[in-house]
Amino acid sequence: MGMRVGIVGISGFGGGEALRLIAAHPEFDLVYAAGEGSAGSRLVDRFPGVPPRLAGLVIEKWDPAALPDLDVLFASLPTGASAEALARVPASVKVVDIGGDHRYADGWVYGLADVWPEKIIGQTRIANPGCFPAATLNALAPLLSAGLIEPANIIIDAKTGISGAGRGGADSRFGFAESNENLQPYGLLKHTHMPEMATTIERLGGGSAAGLVFTPHLVPMTRGVLVTIYCRGQATTGQCRDAARDFYAGRAFVRVTDAPPQTKWATGSNLAFVGYAADPDRNLVIAMGVVDNLGKGAAGHAVQNANLICGLPETAGLEGAPVWP
Numbered sequence: 001m002g003m004r005v006g007i008v009g010i011s012g013f014g015g016g017e018a019l020r021l022i023a024a025h026p027e028f029d030l031v032y033a034a035g036e037g038s039a040g041s042r043l044v045d046r047f048p049g050v051p052p053r054l055a056g057l058v059i060e061k062w063d064p065a066a067l068p069d070l071d072v073l074f075a076s077l078p079t080g081a082s083a084e085a086l087a088r089v090p091a092s093v094k095v096v097d098i099g100g101d102h103r104y105a106d107g108w109v110y111g112l113a114d115v116w117p118e119k120i121i122g123q124t125r126i127a128n129p130g131c132f133p134a135a136t137l138n139a140l141a142p143l144l145s146a147g148l149i150e151p152a153n154i155i156i157d158a159k160t161g162i163s164g165a166g167r168g169g170a171d172s173r174f175g176f177a178e179s180n181e182n183l184q185p186y187g188l189l190k191h192t193h194m195p196e197m198a199t200t201i202e203r204l205g206g207g208s209a210a211g212l213v214f215t216p217h218l219v220p221m222t223r224g225v226l227v228t229i230y231c232r233g234q235a236t237t238g239q240c241r242d243a244a245r246d247f248y249a250g251r252a253f254v255r256v257t258d259a260p261p262q263t264k265w266a267t268g269s270n271l272a273f274v275g276y277a278a279d280p281d282r283n284l285v286i287a288m289g290v291v292d293n294l295g296k297g298a299a300g301h302a303v304q305n306a307n308l309i310c311g312l313p314e315t316a317g318l319e320g321a322p323v324w325p
Contacts, residue, residue, distance in 0.1 A: 131297025224263030
């Protein structure tokens with residue numbers, strides 16, 4: 001028998017991706033699934049392609065007081081919906097919160113696994129980074145750590161697929177007719193991911209991130225995040241790439257590319273692609289980051305974090321190639 005794991009919010013996009021990864025994980029055994037509107041149905045009713053051994057598992061109504069014996073619990077709930085309930089999960093159960101309630105919260109470790117794996121190993125409460133921060137911070141970390149850019153003057157232009165908005169709710173902006181052949185900015189000036197990005201930039205760069213600007217855009221595709229980040233610094237393109245290759249040497253999931261990265265490269269995977277272009281005469285560095293918003297941006301990153309806290313190989317269950325085309 002492997003480690004006993006559960007997923008809360010299993011019928012959402014993030015929870016469904018966690019199910020897909022855990023179903024193929026060599027050490028994780030899914031024994032508990034919970035949701036709200038899906039409670040009472042079997043997994044096979046919600047996910048017809050689920051492996052036969054999981055087909056009959058009944059989705060329960062989420063109640064932390066009624067948890068079975070678990071080693072790890074993945075929580076994929078909307079921001080604002082997990083803090084109170086997860087506080088009632090027994091301390092013996094390791095928790096990875098894919099939602100936004102515990103990023104830089106007391107008692108929780110910010111799980112930026114490719115940048116700070118040593119901070120995650122052996123912990124029991126992990127706050128998964130958001131999808132935009134996963135793409136952004138992986139691209140910026142090498143430059144900030146090497147002092148190649150100024151932390152106070154960073155502008156992030158981000159694009160995300162529709163699944164980044166989640167499955168719940170009835171907001172018509174995310175329907176086909178509204179989103180197809182359309183591009184729309186949202187969350188201007190005060191997006192929910194701003195605080196975690198600013199805090200991490202300050203910790204990596206050793207200076208204020210007060211000038212941070214972040215504008216996300218919704219694009220008509222299902223999955224993927226691409227961030228284009230404008231920074232001040234006099235490094236060359238080669239110096240940026242060398243810093244990133246040194247920073248991520250031996251790391252399994254970050255690929256430093258000479259060509260500008262594309263969202264299709266990461267689809268269905270836990271990979272992060274980073275690329276750079278710089279013009280020292282203009283004091284300009286452009287960093288680019290790509291992730292699958294449901295992979296490295298959510299469930300893939302969560303499984304990576306769970307591997308780290310459980311003492312498993314970091315790549316366990318995550319070595320599948322991206323989907324192409």
